[in-house]
Amino acid sequence: MVILKNVYKSYKTGEVVTEVIKGLNLEIKQGEFVAIIGPSGSGKSTILNMIGGLDTPSKGDIFVDNQDIAKLSDAELSKFRAKKLGFIFQDFNLIPVFTVRENIKFVLDVIKHSNEDIEHLLQEIGILEHIDKFPDQLSGGQKQRVAVARALVGKPKLILADEPTANLDSKSAQKVIEIMKKMQKEFNTTFIFSTHDTRLTSEVSRILELEDGKIVRDIKK
Amino acid sequence: MKSFKIAYRNLLRMKRRTFLTASLIAVGVVFVLLFVSFSGSFKNYMISQITDSMLGHIQIHKKGYVSSLDSLPLDKNLKAKIVKKITEKLQSMPEVVSFSKRLKFGAMISNFTTSTNVRLNGIYPKQEMKTLPLLKNRIKGRVDLKPGEIIIPELIAKGMKLKIGDTVVLVATNAKGSMNAKTLKIAGIVGILSGPGGKDGYIHIQDARELLRADKGEINEIIIRTKNISQVDATTLKLKKWIKTIAKPKLEVHSWKKLTPFINIAKMIDLMSISIQIVLISLVLISILNVMIMSVYERIKEIGTLKAIGTPKSFIVSMFVNEGILLAILGAIIGTALTFVLILLVGDVRFSFGRQDNLLLTPQITVYDVMFVWILVICISIVASIYPSIKAANLKPVEALRS
Ligand SMILES: Nc1ncnc2c1ncn2[C@@H]1O[C@H](COP(=O)(O)OP(=O)(O)OP(=O)(O)O)[C@@H](O)[C@H]1O
Numbered sequence: 001m002v003i004l005k006n007v008y009k010s011y012k013t014g015e016v017v018t019e020v021i022k023g024l025n026l027e028i029k030q031g032e033f034v035a036i037i038g039p040s041g042s043g044k045s046t047i048l049n050m051i052g053g054l055d056t057p058s059k060g061d062i063f064v065d066n067q068d069i070a071k072l073s074d075a076e077l078s079k080f081r082a083k084k085l086g087f088i089f090q091d092f093n094l095i096p097v098f099t100v101r102e103n104i105k106f107v108l109d110v111i112k113h114s115n116e117d118i119e120h121l122l123q124e125i126g127i128l129e130h131i132d133k134f135p136d137q138l139s140g141g142q143k144q145r146v147a148v149a150r151a152l153v154g155k156p157k158l159i160l161a162d163e164p165t166a167n168l169d170s171k172s173a174q175k176v177i178e179i180m181k182k183m184q185k186e187f188n189t190t191f192i193f194s195t196h197d198t199r200l201t202s203e204v205s206r207i208l209e210l211e212d213g214k215i216v217r218d219i220k221k
Numbered sequence: 222m223k224s225f226k227i228a229y230r231n232l233l234r235m236k237r238r239t240f241l242t243a244s245l246i247a248v249g250v251v252f253v254l255l256f257v258s259f260s261g262s263f264k265n266y267m268i269s270q271i272t273d274s275m276l277g278h279i280q281i282h283k284k285g286y287v288s289s290l291d292s293l294p295l296d297k298n299l300k301a302k303i304v305k306k307i308t309e310k311l312q313s314m315p316e317v318v319s320f321s322k323r324l325k326f327g328a329m330i331s332n333f334t335t336s337t338n339v340r341l342n343g344i345y346p347k348q349e350m351k352t353l354p355l356l357k358n359r360i361k362g363r364v365d366l367k368p369g370e371i372i373i374p375e376l377i378a379k380g381m382k383l384k385i386g387d388t389v390v391l392v393a394t395n396a397k398g399s400m401n402a403k404t405l406k407i408a409g410i411v412g413i414l415s416g417p418g419g420k421d422g423y424i425h426i427q428d429a430r431e432l433l434r435a436d437k438g439e440i441n442e443i444i445i446r447t448k449n450i451s452q453v454d455a456t457t458l459k460l461k462k463w464i465k466t467i468a469k470p471k472l473e474v475h476s477w478k479k480l481t482p483f484i485n486i487a488k489m490i491d492l493m494s495i496s497i498q499i500v501l502i503s504l505v506l507i508s509i510l511n512v513m514i515m516s517v518y519e520r521i522k523e524i525g526t527l528k529a530i531g532t533p534k535s536f537i538v539s540m541f542v543n544e545g546i547l548l549a550i551l552g553a554i555i556g557t558a559l560t561f562v563l564i565l566l567v568g569d570v571r572f573s574f575g576r577q578d579n580l581l582l583t584p585q586i587t588v589y590d591v592m593f594v595w596i597l598v599i600c601i602s603i604v605a606s607i608y609p610s611i612k613a614a615n616l617k618p619v620e621a622l623r624s
């Protein structure tokens with residue numbers, strides 16, 4: 001599903017070039033539930049962004065669903081993301097002027113699907129009662145569940161979540177991970193998420209431990 | 222249409238900012254509409270006064286007459302033969318509603334104790350009234366001038382303490398230098414109008430010819446009324462072409478625009494109107510640009526999210542452009558409503574222009590004026606919001622999300 005071949009990423013700040021990802025090789029299969037852990041600044045977000053086509057590697061190739069994403073134009077990449085990927089962000093990033101229903105419906109409009117059952121999905125995720133509320137009327141945990149629903153509704157093959165639980169208390173965090181796990185089982189979606197919280201890794205099928213731009217441990221359960 | 226939803230909900234979310242910006246645009250709209258309505262009706266009023274009660278739409282003279290009009294020369298008169306030719310031509314032109322022949326001259330007017338100079342038009346009263354439909358409004362007393370009668374200008378009536386029914390003596394020198402006098406009864410008093418001809422009196426053409434010992438059919442001015450004042454330029458051109466075919470005497474044709482200095486005032490009004498529109502354009506441009514840049518800046522993260530979801534650029538552009546358009550429309554609505562209220566409150570305005578007092582101005586706004594301002598405001602709002610919108614659509618998703 002996801003293949004990284006000898007991926008490097010460096011940032012240039014003025015004259016100083018910092019190498020953030022240093023020769024990463026990685027393969028993630030369809031349906032895997034992967035956690036990327038590692039200290040702050042180790043490059044977790046950078047990797048997720050590159051896989052999602054939001055950022056480009058300095059060197060190396062990234063294949064997502066057999067597509068070399070470096071070969072896609074801006075517009076193609078947009079379409080690719082809309083069709084195949086879902087994103088969940090640390091701070092939810094819901095559209096504030098849209099209700100829960102509209103936030104989810106929006107994704108369907110972008111991919112021109114209209115017949116998905118939003119209510120059923122929200123029911124499963126446990127926030128159906130909030131369907132007509134605006135994001136600022138929800139708690140953090142509820143918002144993140146909406147974000148999970150938004151990422152899932154288009155039935156993407158891959159969902160990337162950058163610290164989806166960092167802004168949640170541990171109970172809500174546990175709940176969000178449970179939902180992600182449940183959805184992964186139901187739709188065989190590939191999940192890759194980053195986290196600081198090692199307590200959340202009990203559910204996962206694979207843990208990648210990152211340190212200083214390199215994978216130092218790759219634990220498959 | 223989702224982009225409209227986002228746009229208007231964002232405007233609702235930022236109520237205070239939306240209101241302030243829309244108010245600013247509204248002020249601009251009010252200025253333009255008020256100016257257009259007042260200056261427009263002033264211009265039309267003045268033009269119709271000048272053309273419908275004094276100059277007519279077009280005038281024909283012997284070449285050189287207009288440039289020496291101040292001295293009211295009598296050596297540039299048109300003889301009966303050529304007048305007949307012109308008359309036939311004018312009668313054959315469907316766009317000419319009516320025309321009137323005049324014999325203009327300068328004379329001394331006396332009330333037996335004092336005397337002063339007066340400019341006079343010897344006229345065919347029926348033709349004159351038909352060609353100048355508003356002339357009768359300027360005249361107090363009788364308008365159907367008969368031989369032996371005179372309509373004197375208001376200034377002279379005041380200065381010489383003359384009233385309707387009084388008798389005056391006119392003394393004039395003819396083209397050959399011999400003097401002649403005639404006693405006339407005052408039939409009416411004509412009000413003053415700005416510009417040349419605005420202080421002229423009127424006598425019957427017969428009296429004028431007798432006084433000047435002029436030939437039968439001799440005149441020096443023909444004034445013409447066209448069906449519609451907008452046809453003036455075309456008709457003038459047509460007459461000019463026709464006149465070239467006449468070898469002798471050489472004639473000249475002028476539209477009213479060439480005969481009154483008011484045309485400069487009218488041009489100045491147009492220029493001011495354009496300036497005020499430019500102010501409106503800048504106002505809309507700057508306020509919308511400012512708001513849209515702010516709006517994009519505040520919502521960078523939202524834009525990053527939209528890009529991550531795979532939203533096409535065009536959607537992001539239209540989302541912000543729609544916000545700009547809605548803001549402009551809101552401003553235009555408030556501005557237009559405010560203008561109508563103001564006009565209703567102010568109502569008709571009385572004003573003076575030059576020596577004319579108590580002129581009545583009825584401000585009017587046409588659908589075209591409103592449409593013009595709306596289209597202008599909307600176009601400018603698109604121009605103003607397109608730059609920030611494109612900037613937003615081209616944001617790099619990582620950078621947008623990191624902010
Ligand atoms: N745009 C950038 N310019 C310069 N350096 C950057 C940029 N983005 C990231 N970095 C650097 O790259 C390194 C990795 O950043 P990244 O955000 O991937 O870390 P992370 O593992 O997600 O950290 P955290 O757990 O704090 O989110 C950090 O040292 C960061 O300073």
Ligand SMILES: [Mg+2]
Binds near residue numbers: 044045046162163
């Ligand atoms: Mg991070």
